[in-house]
Amino acid sequence: MKRIAKISLSLMLAALMVVIAACGGKAGNGSNAEPSAAPSQEAGAAATAGSDLESLKGKKIALVMQFNTGTFSAQYVEGVKEQVEKFGGTVKVFASDNDLVKMASNLDAAINQGFDGILLDHGQASALEAGAKKAVEKGIQVVSFDSDLNVDGVPLLQQDDQKMAELTLQQLAKDAGGKGNIVKVWVAGFAPMERRQIAYKAFQEQNPDMKEIAAFGNASNPQVDTQAQMKAILTKYPNKGDITAVWAAWDEFAKGAARAIQEAGRTEIKVYGIDMSDEDLQMIQDPNSPWIASAATDPKDIGRVQVRTLYKLFKGEEVDKVTTLESVYVSRDQLPTDKKINTTELSEYVEGWGSSQQNYEDWMKELEGSN
Structure with a gap:
């Protein structure tokens, strides 16, 4: 009986050692243990990121x-x-x-x-x-x-509304030699317009010889309304030199003013606008159009x-x-004369667009x- 008991105890100890070794190997505690099958931190992060993107x-x-x-x-x-x-x-x-x-x-x-x-x-x-x-x-x-x-x-x-207004107004004053009569097309009640007006007031203070002789603007049907009002102003000031330039605080205003001026044959009057679209760009490229420049964001x-x-x-x-x-500031002299371009192509000619x-x-x- 004692001999059988000793043999049984030996077998039990041997079995226990096998179990301990097996558990240790799975836990990776031994020096020769196989790498764990658990995902790496990098893989987990990638999976999380992928999940985040799927949710978007x-x-x-x-x-x-x-x-x-x-x-x-x-x-x-x-x-x-x-x-x-x-x-x-x-x-x-x-x-x-x-x-x-x-x-x-x-x-x-x-x-x-x-x-x-x-x-x-x-x-x-x-x-x-x-x-x-x-x-x-x-x-x-x-x-x-x-x-x-x-x-x-x-x-x-x-948009950087004050900067855009400054860019156009500074060039207007430079082209006019710091002296002349201007028409402003602008409308209150819009945050970007109010910011552009800040730059306009500063321009007036810095250029006392640039006189504002008329100001108007209507956000409802702006292009047609501007064209009609500009036509009336041209009738009031019929002589060459009466009006030096038009500053338009929105491209819809610039289009209306430019069309009225062109129809009246008064293209000595230059138009400076803000904002830019494909239609605007075609007008600025037209050598017969009074609209010669605009500041804008795509x-x-x-x-x-x-x-x-x-x-x-x-x-x-x-x-x-x-x-x-x-x-950026976009002027006619930056643009090609041998072909018409759109705003997608404008970056080839104007840095930053x-x-x-x-x-x-x-x-x-x-x-x-x-x-």
Whole structure:
């Protein structure tokens, strides 16, 4: 019996040693242990990043616009749609026909229809603040462009309006030799216009011999209205030299003024504008047009940067409260004379135009590539 007991004890000890060795090998505690089959930190991070990007696909975006007049707005919308589609999302445009009450109603509709994100184009805080706060409270991300909105959690994009005004006004004064009579086409009540007016007032103080002889502007049907009012001013000042130049604070104003001047055969009067579209560029290239220069940001880039800012919010990244978009000065003498170009080709002739990389992150390129 003792012999059998000793043999049984020996067998039990041997079996126990095998179990311990096997467990140690699986835990990787031995010096010759095989590598663990668990995923590496790098692989885990990659899987998490991939999951984050997947969650960004299929987003529904509302674009709520105060107005969608003219080719500049049309190209801005193109930029928004292009970038959202590259990210795998969809866009619905709510146009408000320059009616702030309607714009506030459209913002409420976008909130109630369950969009993931809302882009605001222009508008005023008085009409948009309540809706923007409501959207934020509901967890809807909001990004505004060219408004005076000041709501926590809602970043703003704006053009460098004062710089654009300064660029055109400085060149106007230089071309006129610092002396002459000018017509201003401008309208109050819009954040970008108010910023441009700051530069205009400084220009007046710095150039006392540049006299403003007329000022007007209407945001409703702006091109046609400007053309009619400019025609009346030309009748009031019929002689060559009565008017030196027109400063137009919006490309829709510049188009209307330029057409009235050209029709009247008064092309000694030069037009300096702000903003740029394909249609604008064709007019500036026309040697018979009085519109000779404009300062602008690529409207498609504006749309793209606004969308990128929204997607940074979707991903939980920090975003600047205000993003100021880069702008350039475009004049006729920079452009080719042997062919017509569009804004897509403008970067070949004007340094700094188009292809903005603002708020464009590396992961966005990966998101675009996966769609």
